[in-house]
Amino acid sequence: MTEETQRGASARPVFKEDEHLPFWKRWMDTDIWHSYKKSPVIIIASIAFMLLILSAIFAPLISPYTPFDPGSLNLMNGFTEPMSKNDFTGDYFFLGTDDQGRDVFSTILFGLRISLFVGLAAVLFAMTLGVILGLISGYLGGWVDGVIMRVADIQMTFPSIMVAMLLYGVGKGLTPPDLRDEMALVVLIISIGLSEWVQFARTVRGATLVEREKEYVQAGHLIGLSKWAIMLRHILPNVTGPILVIATISLALAIIAEATLSFLGVGAPKTEPSLGTLINVGRQFILSGEWWILLFPSLTLLALALSVNLFGDWLRDVLNPKLR
Amino acid sequence: MSEEIVLTVEDLIVEFPTRKGILRPVDRVNFNIKKGEILGVVGESGAGKSMCGSAIVGLIDRPGRITGGEIRLQNERIDNISHERMRKIRGRRIGMVFQDPLTSLNPLMTVGEQIMETIRVHLKISEAEARQRAIAALEEVGIPAASSRVDAYPHQFSGGMRQRVVIALALAAEPELIIADEPTTALDVSVQAQIMALLKKLCHERGTAVMLITHDMGVIAETTDRVAVLYAGRLAEIGPTKDVLSNPSHPYTIGLMASTPSPTGSTERLSQIPGSMPNLRAIPQGCAFNQRCTKAISACFKHLPILEPVDKTDVACWLYDEAYKDEAAEQSKTQLKEGA
Amino acid sequence: MSENSLIKASDLGRVFDVSKPWLNRVLEGSEKQFLTAADKVHFDIPKGKTFALVGESGSGKSTIGKMVVGLLNPTSGNVTVDGEDLFNPKDKKAQLALRRRIQMIFQSPYASLNPRWRVKNIIAEPIKAFNLLEGKAIQTRASELLEQVGLAATDGEKYPHEFSGGQRQRIAIARALASNPEFIVCDEPTSALDVSVQSQVLNLMKDLQKDLGLTYLFISHDLSVVRFMADQIGVLYLGRLVEIADRDKLFEAPQHPYTRMLIDAAPRVDAFGRTADAVVGEIPDPINMPSGCSFHPRCPLANDRCKTEPPSLIKLDRAEVSCHAVEENRNN
Numbered sequence: 002m003t004e005e006t007q008r009g010a011s012a013r014p015v016f017k018e019d020e021h022l023p024f025w026k027r028w029m030d031t032d033i034w035h036s037y038k039k040s041p042v043i044i045i046a047s048i049a050f051m052l053l054i055l056s057a058i059f060a061p062l063i064s065p066y067t068p069f070d071p072g073s074l075n076l077m078n079g080f081t082e083p084m085s086k087n088d089f090t091g092d093y094f095f096l097g098t099d100d101q102g103r104d105v106f107s108t109i110l111f112g113l114r115i116s117l118f119v120g121l122a123a124v125l126f127a128m129t130l131g132v133i134l135g136l137i138s139g140y141l142g143g144w145v146d147g148v149i150m151r152v153a154d155i156q157m158t159f160p161s162i163m164v165a166m167l168l169y170g171v172g173k174g175l176t177p178p179d180l181r182d183e184m185a186l187v188v189l190i191i192s193i194g195l196s197e198w199v200q201f202a203r204t205v206r207g208a209t210l211v212e213r214e215k216e217y218v219q220a221g222h223l224i225g226l227s228k229w230a231i232m233l234r235h236i237l238p239n240v241t242g243p244i245l246v247i248a249t250i251s252l253a254l255a256i257i258a259e260a261t262l263s264f265l266g267v268g269a270p271k272t273e274p275s276l277g278t279l280i281n282v283g284r285q286f287i288l289s290g291e292w293w294i295l296l297f298p299s300l301t302l303l304a305l306a307l308s309v310n311l312f313g314d315w316l317r318d319v320l321n322p323k324l325r
Numbered sequence: 326m327s328e329e330i331v332l333t334v335e336d337l338i339v340e341f342p343t344r345k346g347i348l349r350p351v352d353r354v355n356f357n358i359k360k361g362e363i364l365g366v367v368g369e370s371g372a373g374k375s376m377c378g379s380a381i382v383g384l385i386d387r388p389g390r391i392t393g394g395e396i397r398l399q400n401e402r403i404d405n406i407s408h409e410r411m412r413k414i415r416g417r418r419i420g421m422v423f424q425d426p427l428t429s430l431n432p433l434m435t436v437g438e439q440i441m442e443t444i445r446v447h448l449k450i451s452e453a454e455a456r457q458r459a460i461a462a463l464e465e466v467g468i469p470a471a472s473s474r475v476d477a478y479p480h481q482f483s484g485g486m487r488q489r490v491v492i493a494l495a496l497a498a499e500p501e502l503i504i505a506d507e508p509t510t511a512l513d514v515s516v517q518a519q520i521m522a523l524l525k526k527l528c529h530e531r532g533t534a535v536m537l538i539t540h541d542m543g544v545i546a547e548t549t550d551r552v553a554v555l556y557a558g559r560l561a562e563i564g565p566t567k568d569v570l571s572n573p574s575h576p577y578t579i580g581l582m583a584s585t586p587s588p589t590g591s592t593e594r595l596s597q598i599p600g601s602m603p604n605l606r607a608i609p610q611g612c613a614f615n616q617r618c619t620k621a622i623s624a625c626f627k628h629l630p631i632l633e634p635v636d637k638t639d640v641a642c643w644l645y646d647e648a649y650k651d652e653a654a655e656q657s658k659t660q661l662k663e664g665a
Numbered sequence: 666m667s668e669n670s671l672i673k674a675s676d677l678g679r680v681f682d683v684s685k686p687w688l689n690r691v692l693e694g695s696e697k698q699f700l701t702a703a704d705k706v707h708f709d710i711p712k713g714k715t716f717a718l719v720g721e722s723g724s725g726k727s728t729i730g731k732m733v734v735g736l737l738n739p740t741s742g743n744v745t746v747d748g749e750d751l752f753n754p755k756d757k758k759a760q761l762a763l764r765r766r767i768q769m770i771f772q773s774p775y776a777s778l779n780p781r782w783r784v785k786n787i788i789a790e791p792i793k794a795f796n797l798l799e800g801k802a803i804q805t806r807a808s809e810l811l812e813q814v815g816l817a818a819t820d821g822e823k824y825p826h827e828f829s830g831g832q833r834q835r836i837a838i839a840r841a842l843a844s845n846p847e848f849i850v851c852d853e854p855t856s857a858l859d860v861s862v863q864s865q866v867l868n869l870m871k872d873l874q875k876d877l878g879l880t881y882l883f884i885s886h887d888l889s890v891v892r893f894m895a896d897q898i899g900v901l902y903l904g905r906l907v908e909i910a911d912r913d914k915l916f917e918a919p920q921h922p923y924t925r926m927l928i929d930a931a932p933r934v935d936a937f938g939r940t941a942d943a944v945v946g947e948i949p950d951p952i953n954m955p956s957g958c959s960f961h962p963r964c965p966l967a968n969d970r971c972k973t974e975p976p977s978l979i980k981l982d983r984a985e986v987s988c989h990a991v992e993e994n995r996n997n
Contacts, residue, residue, distance in 0.1 A: 035344065216771035216773055216776045217778055219731075220777060223767070223768065224844065225761055225764050225795075226794060238781035238783055369860070484947075513721035514721060514888075514927060518932070525940065541932060542934045543934050543936075545939070546933065546934045546936060547932050547933065555779045567890070571935070581861055585860050585864075586889040586892070587934050588866070588931060589933075589935070590893075592893050594871070594913070595893065596864065597861065597864040598861040601831050601859070656924065
């Protein structure tokens with residue numbers, strides 16, 4: 002190279018400000034972090050969500066009882082009011098007990114576990130499926146795109162809870178009767194996942210349509226890269242931006258869908274009750290005055306869905322205001 | 326041509342506060358435009374030329390704002406007036422032509438309706454009369470079959486024709502000043518020549534002052550009377566177009582002219598300015614051009630140069646300052662020796 | 666000029682189907698519509714030389730560029746590289762070998778680099794794709810390429826967004842050089858750059874051509890840039906070559922009325938206060954092209970023959986022109 006360009010290279014203004022800082026320090030300087038610091042609602046929502054996650058993970062350690070172990074149950078403890086003593090052990094049932102004498106606080110912790118697990122797994126499934134289908138649809142185009150998008154269109158004309166119920170029914174019918182209880186959660190996850198993939202697929206397809214026309218993709222064609230190499234190595238990393246946002250919002254939807262199904266009695270089995278199942282159980286006692294059996298699981302579900310939803314909305318605003 | 330000054334920009338400063346500090350895309354810029362004069366504002370992307378135009382019409386995106394200096398239209402300050410009053414000045418007293426004609430046209434109204442609306446804002450005439458004037462305005466900018474095209478919508482015109490409509494619209498209210506921001510950048514060469522010729526003719530005929538913002542030195546040479554060269558938000562050189570372009574004094578202008586390929590220049594090698602324009606966040610101390618300047622002397626790294634007359638142009642460069650003349654001469658001597 | 670030509674495009678044509686969807690056509694009773702982006706384009710590029718295609722929007726110059734690198738299949742005609750057919754290679758191996766020899770530099774310095782990849786990986790990708798080197802040698806070669814285009818080897822660790830437009834275009838050049846190509850198609854490589862940076866990139870491309878013996882197809886709308894880069898120039902109008910000439914010949918004695926118009930309309934830094942001769946009209950709709958010579962509605966020399974009979978290229982001294990007026994000597 003000529004001397005002049007060499008000088009040019011050395012004269013380039015370099016931004017030292019970000020480069021050599023450790024990762025967390027750079028993170029502290031991003032718009033996301035600054036926006037986070039300025040929104041008390043989001044701080045509370047995220048703390049609430051973290052607490053709920055932690056209590057779900059450590060449920061066996063936190064919960065004072067093992068509510069689904071028939072051996073530890075005592076029917077004599079049934080319908081104990083909140084903050085009253087266990088007559089046998091002297092402990093407190095501080096959220097009361099249900100009809101079978103199960104500690105409501107413990108059942109909520111374990112129910113939360115199931116709800117979160119089903120929600121997260123369903124979203125993960127929907128995300129994987131949606132991203133792959135969206136990529137294929139957007140990149141290949143033609144009849145493949147036509148088929149995938151028409152299926153998506155048709156699915157969108159039904160409420161997703163109906164789709165999930167339908168799929169759940171079909172799934173249950175297909176599993177052998179002796180495996181039904183074991184497979185119940187898997188079927189639930191798949192049916193909720195299948196009802197949520199469309200949003201992912203549409204978004205990824207749209208982003209893929211934009212990216213595939215960009216010149217770096219053509220540069221990939223030039224060196225003879227395969228379709229899959231271009232889709233997975235070049236396009237995928239550039240269409241993931243909105244996925245996180247949709248995943249968060251879908252998580253709230255999936256948790257509510259799961260709760261709805263379980264409330265209707267078609268979701269999580271009685272042996273592994275989720276928050277929805279608990280609410281369903283509590284519903285039976287609302288008129289007879291045992292309000293706590295219904296109220297506390299409901300509040301937990303509300304806190305969970307609301308915190309995830311608020312967090313998702315905020316994330317969308319910060320990461321991609323155009324999605325609004 | 327009369328010497329009446331239409332627009333005065335004095336020590337204009339535009340700033341954008343950010344979390345990491347204040348950015349200053351326009352820094353103490355001074356110029357004026359006389360009646361019937363076309364002033365070219367030239368510079369590379371990020372030099373602040375569009376920001377100057379936006380500042381004059383009060384259209385700087387938030388959180389940016391004018392933090393210093395004055396803008397006067399016919400001796401009336403317009404940099405500190407209310408949005409309401411500014412909106413009345415835009416379109417009536419200052420016309421605007423942007424790179425993308427669709428940004429200035431309402432897609433839901435026919436071009437005739439839009440021109441008539443503008444005409445009737447400042448002239449109390451009947452609708453029929455306004456329509457006649459709109460047709461005349463379209464004819465004037467060279468739109469064929471104007472009497473039928475007047476009822477067409479913007480999307481029914483080609484790119485070049487749309488830009489003609491925008492010019493007709495900008496001129497309809499008979500403004501004192503037109504700000505044209507890269508009006509032909511999106512158009513083909515042959516259409517560009519037509520549009521520039523049109524703008525030049527109409528403005529000279531009517532005595533409208535024009536601020537023509539562009540990056541194209543060829544357009545500047547052919548169209549403008551005077552030219553202001555911006556670099557990193559500051560004026561590097563300003564003067565009559567012919568003097569600035571054929572006998573530039575600022576090392577940046579010299580470099581810019583030499584590196585522009587021309588239909589008559591060398592085909593062996595282009596002269597080049599090393600590096601690229603500094604980002605607004607990394608403008609060096611002293612003269613903003615010092616890191617790319619081959620003639621830089623010690624003063625250039627310490628002090629900000631101000632515009633001083635050199636020959637027929639005003640130049641912001643220490644090389645021409647009495648106090649540093651000797652050092653500058655010494656510098657060029659050693660460079661000659663090194664070169665030899 | 667054909668004995669040592671590296672690239673030969675003959676009778677190259679491309680038609681796009683721009684019809685509305687089937688259902689709309691049936692409902693509206695409209696017919697299929699086709700856009701001829703390139704028609705009977707032919708040129709030879711000798712080894713180590715630069716051939717430029719110049720034209721305005723809709724002239725088909727980018728379509729031709731894409732066909733010449735093999736990104737787009739032609740509807741008719743073919744391209745040969747050293748005598749080998751680009752579109753009908755003998756086998757997969759031959760195709761890969763051909764691809765390695767052809768590269769492209771794109772217009773946008775922003776869209777042509779994957780924003781999620783580190784620069785060193787962007788440059789290393791072609792080396793890996795063609796199995797040119799292995800292991801550590803790949804990164805050494807990537808650093809070498811970065812230095813060759815005037816960047817620092819350490820720049821490889823950065824991401825594209827950390828560079829200015831001109832530097833990104835240097836990275837794109839380094840990537841194009843990574844597969845040791847002989848032929849590079851440059852599609853408006855500097856039209857997105859500022860003048861002072863454009864000159865750096867153009868000089869760099871010229872230096873590399875000299876050092877590595879590269880052959881270029883240079884696509885641009887800017888006549889001044891084309892004059893600086895090219896040895897031979899083809900002028901395109903609505904997908905057809907209207908004039909092919911050596912550089913000096915084209916600028917000193919342009920033959921085709923369109924070429925003359927283009928040269929005259931280009932703004933010049935030394936023409937103070939000039940008003941270019943008014944050119945009439947704009948480029949017509951390429952879907953409904955004018956009959957005969959497609960330039961006739963704008964041509965000052967057009968006569969009845971031009972309106973009906975499409976002209977074909979006629980050979981002149983150091984030039985080929987497709988114009989009835991030139992043929993009939995009416996052009997002076």
